[in-house]
Amino acid sequence: MTSTSQEWKFTTKEIAEKPDLFLSGHRACAGCGPATVLRLIMKATRGPTIVTEATGCMEVVSSIYPYTSWAVPWLHTAFETAAANASGIEAALKVMRKKGRVKDEHVDIIALAGDGGTYDIGLQALSGAVERGHDFLFILYDNEGYMNTGIQRSGGTPMGAATTTTPAGSVIPGKLEAKKPIAEIMLAHEMEYVATASAYYWRDLLTKVRKGLEVEGPAFLHVFAPCPRGWRSDPAKTMEYSKLAVESCVFPVWEAVNGKRQLSTPSKLIALAPQKKKPVNDYMKGQGRFRHLFTPQNQKVLDEIQRLTDERWEQLLKKCEPV
Amino acid sequence: MKKVGKQEMMALNGDEAVAYAAKQSDVDVVAAYPITPQTIIVERFSEYVANGEVQTEFVCTESEHSALTACLAASATGARTFTASASAGLALMHEMLFVTSGCRAPVVMAIANRALSAPLNIHGDQSDSMAQRDSGWVQIYVENTQEAYDSIIQAFRIAEDVGVSLPVIVGLDGFTLSHTLENVKVLPDDVVLKFVGVRPLPNVLTHEGKSVPFKLDPENPMTMGPIALTNYYFEFKRQQEEAMKNALEKIQEINKEFAKMTGRGYGDGLVEPYQLDDAEVAVVCVGSTSGTLKTIVDELRQEGVKAGLLRLRTFRPLPVEALRSALQSVKAVAVMDKSLSFGANGGAVYHEVRHALYDNKVHPTIVNYIYGLGGRDSSTSELRRVYEDLLRMLKTGSVEKPVHYLGLRE
Amino acid sequence: MSREKSWKEIAPAGVCSKSSVGFMTGDWKTYMPIRDLEKCTLCLTCVMFCPDGAIRWRAELGKIEFDFSFCKGCGICANECPTKAIKMSLEQE
Numbered sequence: 001m002t003s004t005s006q007e008w009k010f011t012t013k014e015i016a017e018k019p020d021l022f023l024s025g026h027r028a029c030a031g032c033g034p035a036t037v038l039r040l041i042m043k044a045t046r047g048p049t050i051v052t053e054a055t056g057c058m059e060v061v062s063s064i065y066p067y068t069s070w071a072v073p074w075l076h077t078a079f080e081t082a083a084a085n086a087s088g089i090e091a092a093l094k095v096m097r098k099k100g101r102v103k104d105e106h107v108d109i110i111a112l113a114g115d116g117g118t119y120d121i122g123l124q125a126l127s128g129a130v131e132r133g134h135d136f137l138f139i140l141y142d143n144e145g146y147m148n149t150g151i152q153r154s155g156g157t158p159m160g161a162a163t164t165t166t167p168a169g170s171v172i173p174g175k176l177e178a179k180k181p182i183a184e185i186m187l188a189h190e191m192e193y194v195a196t197a198s199a200y201y202w203r204d205l206l207t208k209v210r211k212g213l214e215v216e217g218p219a220f221l222h223v224f225a226p227c228p229r230g231w232r233s234d235p236a237k238t239m240e241y242s243k244l245a246v247e248s249c250v251f252p253v254w255e256a257v258n259g260k261r262q263l264s265t266p267s268k269l270i271a272l273a274p275q276k277k278k279p280v281n282d283y284m285k286g287q288g289r290f291r292h293l294f295t296p297q298n299q300k301v302l303d304e305i306q307r308l309t310d311e312r313w314e315q316l317l318k319k320c321e322p323v
Numbered sequence: 324m325k326k327v328g329k330q331e332m333m334a335l336n337g338d339e340a341v342a343y344a345a346k347q348s349d350v351d352v353v354a355a356y357p358i359t360p361q362t363i364i365v366e367r368f369s370e371y372v373a374n375g376e377v378q379t380e381f382v383c384t385e386s387e388h389s390a391l392t393a394c395l396a397a398s399a400t401g402a403r404t405f406t407a408s409a410s411a412g413l414a415l416m417h418e419m420l421f422v423t424s425g426c427r428a429p430v431v432m433a434i435a436n437r438a439l440s441a442p443l444n445i446h447g448d449q450s451d452s453m454a455q456r457d458s459g460w461v462q463i464y465v466e467n468t469q470e471a472y473d474s475i476i477q478a479f480r481i482a483e484d485v486g487v488s489l490p491v492i493v494g495l496d497g498f499t500l501s502h503t504l505e506n507v508k509v510l511p512d513d514v515v516l517k518f519v520g521v522r523p524l525p526n527v528l529t530h531e532g533k534s535v536p537f538k539l540d541p542e543n544p545m546t547m548g549p550i551a552l553t554n555y556y557f558e559f560k561r562q563q564e565e566a567m568k569n570a571l572e573k574i575q576e577i578n579k580e581f582a583k584m585t586g587r588g589y590g591d592g593l594v595e596p597y598q599l600d601d602a603e604v605a606v607v608c609v610g611s612t613s614g615t616l617k618t619i620v621d622e623l624r625q626e627g628v629k630a631g632l633l634r635l636r637t638f639r640p641l642p643v644e645a646l647r648s649a650l651q652s653v654k655a656v657a658v659m660d661k662s663l664s665f666g667a668n669g670g671a672v673y674h675e676v677r678h679a680l681y682d683n684k685v686h687p688t689i690v691n692y693i694y695g696l697g698g699r700d701s702s703t704s705e706l707r708r709v710y711e712d713l714l715r716m717l718k719t720g721s722v723e724k725p726v727h728y729l730g731l732r733e
Numbered sequence: 734m735s736r737e738k739s740w741k742e743i744a745p746a747g748v749c750s751k752s753s754v755g756f757m758t759g760d761w762k763t764y765m766p767i768r769d770l771e772k773c774t775l776c777l778t779c780v781m782f783c784p785d786g787a788i789r790w791r792a793e794l795g796k797i798e799f800d801f802s803f804c805k806g807c808g809i810c811a812n813e814c815p816t817k818a819i820k821m822s823l824e825q826e
Contacts, residue, residue: 016780016790024786024803025753030761031807035784048541052396063549067756068530068749073539075399076548077392077422084389088396088404089539091352091380096402099351099378101521107541125392128385202781228807236808236821239782427746488745527744530752537748546749558740559747565740 008044008210015043015206019071026069027061031235033225033242034058034114034141037199041110041139041223042072044209048107050074050089054082054117057148057227058141080121083129086111086136108213109136115156116146119180130189130218137212137219140182143227151230155180158250159308160301161289163230168292173301178308186220187256193219195255199226200242201266208255208264224251232288244283247276249313254320261320271323277313280306327584330508337468337500338363340507341407341433341493344475346371347515351402354382354393358412359445360497361435365407387412391419391430398428399547401538403479403522406430409497410437413451417458423490424459424563426548427537429482429522430490432460433475436610436661437497438697446698447497449610450662453638453671459563461491461570462639464609466595468505471495473587476515477577485525486569496611496661498698510585518584567640574637593642595634596649598624602631604713605650607676608659609635612694612701616659619707630710635672646679655688655713656680661695669693669726688716694729701730758785762806764821766799772818773797779810779819 021042028035038058042051052075053059059076062069077085086109093109096102111129113122118140126138145163146152153163158179162168166175187194193215197205205223212219224245228235245251246266253264263271270277281302284290293302335343342364345353353372355365372381380397384390387408394404408416413434423430434452438444452462461481465471471493478491495501510518524536527545535543551559571593578592589595595613598620599605606616613634623630633649635642650656658677660670667674673691680686692709694701709729716722744750779788780797787803788810790796811819 012777012781013790013792016777017792020786022786023753024800025756025758026785027756027758028784030784030805031809032784036782036809039784039786040781050400050539050541060550062753063546063749065549065551065555065747066530066743066750067753068546068549068751069753070546071544071752073541073544074546075396075539077395077426078418080388081392081396081419084384084392085396087382087384087389088352088354088393088398089400091354091382091393092397092400092402092404095351095378095380096400101401102540103542124385125389128389131385132382199782234808236812238784238807239809239813425746525745527746527748528750529744530749537746547746549747549749551747554737555743555747558738558743559745561740562743562745566745 008207010206018043021045021071022062023069023071025067027064028057029229029235031228031238033199033227033238034143036238037141037223037225040199040202040205041209044206044213045108046210046213048105049110050107051110051112052076052082052085052089054113054122055079056114056117057143058112058114060148079117080125082111082113082117082122083125083138086138087129087132087134090134090136111136111138113140114147115140115142115144115154119155119182127189130186130191130220133217135217137209137221139209139221139223141223141225143225143230145227145230147227147230156182160293160305162292163289173292173298183220183222187259190259191218191220192258193256196222196251196253198224198242198246198251198253200239201246201253204253204264204266230289233286237286241283244278248278248280248283248309250280250283250309252313252316254316263320263323268323271317280309325584326586327510327514330510330585333507333509334504335468335472335507336363336502336504337471337495338435338502339367340468340472341475341495342367343509344472345405346377347510347512348476348479348519349403349516350377350379350405352380352382352394352397352404353406354384354390354397354404355406356384356387356390356408356412358387358409360437360447360501361407361409361433363501364433364435387415388419391416391423394430395419395423395426395428398430399426399539401522401524401536403483404430405432407433407435409435410439410451413455414439417455420455420458420460425559427488427566428490429488431475431478431482432490432492434492434494435497435501436494444697447499448661448696448698449494452492452494453662456639456671459489460639461489462494463491463637464494464635465500466611466613466634468500468503469507469587470589471500472507472509473581473585476518477581479519480577481570481573483522484573485523487566487573488525489563489566489570494610499611571640571642589636590634591645593637594645594649595636597632597634599631599633599649599653601629602653603629604655604710604717605631605633605653606657606659606709607633607635607672609638609672610661612659612661612706615703615706619703619710623710628710628714641675641679643679646676647683650680650687651683653687655717657690657692657709657713659692659694663693663696688722690716690722691726692729693726699730705730757802759802759804762804764806764808764823765801765804766810766819767822768799769818772816774816776815778813778815782809782813784809
């Protein structure tokens with residue numbers, strides 16, 4: 001790590017007492033995964049922070065003029081621009097600090113985007129900003145679809161999922177392509193810190209946000225964030241699905257510091273005790289977007305999903321430091 | 324502003340003049356992407372950065388879209404920003420042009436005017452920035468590299484004026500100006516610095532109930548770029564229109580101030596009339612071709628023809644009053660367009676000049692000459708023929724045809 | 734209901750003028766969480782997981798406070814409570 005990383009220690013009560021910087025009164029759906037993710041992320045800030053966000057669910061629900069749910073400076077410009085915004089903000093602060101026009105203090109910059117603004121339309125700006133080495137933390141809240149515009153498929157939508165542009169039809173059973181391995185792509189950029197996290201494991205999430213902020217340069221955090229509306233799942237089970245995704249290895253949690261990858265505790269436990277690994281069906285069966293797969297003619301899709309999950313999990317184990 | 328003493332003469336092409344002006348203007352952030360014929364601007368500027376001659380963060384973005392976005396975000400953080408583009412690069416920025424204006428970010432952008440694809444063409448015409456005339460940017464077009472230098476410096480003052488707070492495009496014809504070496508009188512560094520000053524920030528009321536400077540600042544959090552629904556969006560757009568109105572005044576003011584300081588004024592800043600007082604026939608032109616036309620006007624005047632020229636310097640905001648009064652006694656007007664608005668019976672400048680003159684009691688004959696598309700050169704004899712056409716139309720009393728294509732192989 | 738502002742009165746560029754804590758989303762809910770305080774161990778899991786920040790730890794009072802003016806009735810708190818101290822019930826008047 002760039003700075004001497006004394007791992008940030010915190011108690012539940014300390015976090016609970018910290019005032020929310022992502023405020024109540026936002027218009028997210030009941031049970032929204034990304035909303036919890038955002039609340040938690042903002043608990044891990046360490047000082048002056050500026051947030052810039054791409055168009056998407058969290059941007060829209062938190063900034064309906066004249067209301068704002070942001071207690072920190074916040075900028076939104078367009079859909080593909082979270083990382084480009086961060087580049088501009090970082091460059092401006094750097095030079096204005098030199099010229100004595102702003103306080104000589106470090107300001108953390110967080111670029112926030114959904115899977116739309118990261119995997120697809122936002123990928124160019126993200127890749128460019130990382131290559132240029134800007135000091136910012138890019139956090140992807142992944143609800144696996146373009147949810148704000150009506151649940152259309154994205155590069156982050158998993159295989160088999162029904163979305164409004166990959167509906168479960170009589171000929172084509174949902175999205176056929178696998179989920180783009182975005183964290184692998186970002187890892188290939190040779191960044192100092194790339195990690196994945198899931199909201200259920202909130203301590204792990206907070207630790208990773210803080211680590212990402214501490215990097216002097218770009219860092220990337222991929223956070224799993226279930227969407228009950230888009231996934232047709234029970235809003236009460238949003239955190240449960242965040243847990244099941246990790247337990248079934250659909251969404252393993254890990255972190256890579258300077259390319260050295262380690263499984264994080266929740267996934268490590270499964271690597272150590274493979275009998276604890278849950279079948280993907282356990283994760284998928286309560287979600288309406290996968291319901292059409294639980295029919296005889298689509299059994300092969302379920303099989304393929306299990307196979308792909310297992311394959312990616314095995315590959316990940318090989319790439320990680322031994323447990 | 325007192326008149327500046329000695330002004331050094333430098334041989335600069337249009338791009339170099341622009342880069343030099345930006346260098347002297349204490350720009351904080353330049354985020355840019357290269358595209359012919361603007362490349363020399365970014366290359367020259369990066370040399371300044373590499374040699375420590377400027378205190379500017381230079382961000383080589385991965386596309387023009389990100390270039391303008393980074394400038395916008397930097398501007399939102401309180402920085403003075405500059406960028407440059409042309410043609411397809413400007414087209415790629417299209418979405419963000421509207422956003423930049425909507426966010427009231429005073430970004431200054433030089434456009435080395437170049438034709439749009441398809442087919443691909445790297446040469447000069449004005450279709451790129453003409454196509455962005457609805458985006459809420461001030462647009463100033465220059466006649467020569469001296470004016471390019473002068474206008475970039477002025478642009479920072481126009482854009483950053485608290486009553487304007489709009490981004491500004493300075494257009495210079497691709498290759499004709501961008502790559503042509505001319506004599507440019509440059510101002511001393513300290514004079515430019517004093518003229519542009521430090522960027523002023525308007526105060527805004529935030530959700531914390533405080534009235535604070537308009538910038539992203541952890542001391543005074545504010546939310547910029549929200550979603551405004553049907554009950555608010557319209558009001559924000561009206562504000563931008565009001566800003567354009569203020570720009571009309573500000574451009575004239577700055578032109579006057581600059582003229583007093585340097586001895587160089589460009590008409591009233593909005594339009595530059597040339598031998599127009601008693602002109603019977605006149606041409607309205609945007610950009611460098613005005614220079615050639617001035618020579619032709621002189622020639623015609625020698626021959627006893629009452630010819631004149633109106634150079635339209637500021638295209639946005641459209642100086643309706645200035646156009647109206649400048650052309651009110653002209654009998655026949657030819658409007659030159661170095662771009663074409665397909666399916667609209669002529670080019671943008673033609674449409675807007677006609678619109679400006681419609682409320683006059685007497686209407687002159689107004690015709691349109693589309694010329695120079697894709698960098699096609701117009702010879703002096705071709706341009707002279709425009710005046711000859713006007714004289715003939717006056718004599719015969721018939722318009723022949725409203726839209727002509729100068730230099731097109733029919 | 735105050736009159737909405739004219740174009741001359743609002744801040745340019747859409748700088749938001751109100752905090753969302755002035756916008757009560759509590760009337761969205763159909764079900765509301767009911768707590769059995771005897772079962773509650775103050776683990777604060779519900780405080781962490783509430784998407785709306787409607788469950789707060791009031792350190793000075795040593796209590797967990799449910800803010801029903803923001804609670805949307807999603808039921809995450811009830812689903813995740815390790816001691817099943819929260820039950821969702823149809824909202825009463």
